[in-house]
Amino acid sequence: MKKIHFxxxxxxxxxxxxxxxxxxxxVAVAGLSVLYMEHNGHWVTGMTNQIVWGMPHxxxxFLIVAASGALNVASIGTAFDKKVYKPLGRLSALLAITLLxxxxxxxxxxxxxPGRLLIAMTHYNFKSIFAWNIYLYMGFMAVVALYIWFMMDWRMNKYYKPVGILAFLWRIILTTGxxxxxxxxxxxxxYDAAILAPMFVxxxxxYGLAVYILVLMFTFKVDGREIGDVVLRRLKNLLGVFAAxxxxxxxxxxxTNLYGTENHAYEAFILRDGGIYTLLFWGGWVFVGxxxxxxIVYHPALGKTRGGIIAAATAVILGGLATVYVIVIGGQAFPMAIFPGKTIVASGFFDGVNxxxxxxxxxxxxxxLGIGGIALTLLLTFIAIRVLRFLPTSLANEVADPHYAKS
Amino acid sequence: MSKLEQEGRREFLKKAAAGTVVTLAPGVMLHSLSAEAAPRTEPVTGKVRWGMLIDANKCAEGCNDCVAACDKENGLNLVDMPEGADESLWERQRPRWIRQITLKDNLTGRLTSLPMMCQHCEEPPCADVCPTGASFRRADGIVMVDRHICIGCRYCMMACPYKARSFIHAEVAEKLTHTPRGKGCVESCNFCVHRLDNGQTTTACQDACKHQAIIFGDLNDPQSAVSQALKKYPSVAIRDDLKLNPGVRYSNI
Incomplete structure (x- = not known):
């Protein structure tokens, strides 16, 4: 392994x-959408008093969840001392911040x-996980920014590992939140299931790794930088493990839901009768995601091609969006069981009649607005890698592989 | 100094004085008014817990009187559909504090009608999840929203097990003084808090119910009509399994 230059x-x-x-x-179009929605009110969206969180959520x-996951590559290098991941850390930490x-x-x-954001920063109800998340998100950005600084500045190198471990622990707590x-x-x-927290992790x-792989391959390709098979093989195998x-x-x-009778109606809705949600569950979440x-990843031929790796990472992202859609929208579309044992046959406020x-x-x-969030992430990333040294000049096998000399 | 200039100055001073009076007078008025309304500045206490008993047997299917009365009392009838809005979508977006529900028992097929609104839980999940503390429970048991610090995140609507809350989806041109309402905030039934704070002891829905299906009062006072009725008739809390101890109880469902 040669010395890595950035x-x-x-x-x-x-x-x-x-x-x-x-x-x-x-980003500008997303900004105009916001002005339009805020000027008129949310009646111009598809959101209602029943589906209160919609497409923006x-x-x-997806982006917030992917943000913490994007940091994994850096964590594997720092917290778990895997040498081959070390040169990948800077971009990983950067993506964690820009995705968030x-x-x-x-x-x-x-x-x-939205004008009351200052209130969200000054009035806290500490029983609310939302309020905790405000701290977790802001703290995450600060810790990861510090992490990037310590990675880049050789004088701070001795503090780099503790901050890396802190960032890793922080991200686990953040996604749990x-x-x-x-x-x-x-x-x-x-909802109302403890498994949702580790499932989000x-x-x-x-998702974070999929975004990382695509951004890494794109930025390297257009800049004529080389990524060797050693790095790519590791990343794509890891992606396979995460998807599994x-x-x-x-x-x-x-x-576990299917075991309890009380959840049968909900499971029937998601797995069989839910229309778009059922389609997105089987087609998006399970198949594509x-x-x-x-x-693709474990296919003997496809898994070795760059096109295959790009396809696999893209599938994880598209499947991930479908997953979040089924969780967020599907979870709200299913009527709440306000009167167990009874069916609502008439309601003046859309209570899931029959x-x-x-x-x-x-x-x-x-x-x-949602797509604007993705554009903003990429925009910030591209600005940062242009002005600071985030990208290794090469990830070719002879540079990146710690065992290259031996093999 | 010429006479003309002097007159100009005099005129200016007059206008300035008039302007000052116009600017300050409302403030002085307001100050004196609020001084008169001193008892309302005293904090509410936990000596009272407002609550309700609804008798589903008396509630008539198809009757909408409580809903209409609530709409009028709290200015919900003033919330107009925005121009260009889709009518069926708007129906799902317009605010509602109380609604009429008809239930059918899955086993027996028995039909029941009842009004449903914020259940004023002792442990309200809406207040638990609210990041800013805008959703809160008053000492006297009323769960309401502080519209000054509601950021419109709708997490309370996700958390409410009774689907009792509404988000204001559009600009509201006309509103009542006692029920201010703004686009982008969440709201729900507050037991006609403006009435209670002014010494009244009934809610609009209760007054409107000609079948006397709604009894409202102080749950902490054993002599109150609601406490007496709760003692006399069997009643249930909806979603009792969640142990939220709601202030609204139902009998005969």
Missing amino acids: SEWGIDSPRYWGMLALLGAF VFAI AGGLAVLVLDLGQ TGSIFGFIVARQG IMSFA AVFYFTLVYHL CLLPIG GQPFLYSPTLAETL
């Missing part, structure tokens, strides 16, 4: 500014009163 992203200016302009346009939660920034921006801009937002909701059949591993772990948690979550990437699920069709504005 350098700024060196692609030529027209191409760079073109990319920034394109991403900036998406799907994107925001993108997700939080979407979340905050969907508030009914995000999963608990749903896990703590006792009122709804699809494992989902974060998969998500599948395992999915199985346990639904199988889990089985397809596992199949067990009918609640309707939700996202509008363009709220979807554009």
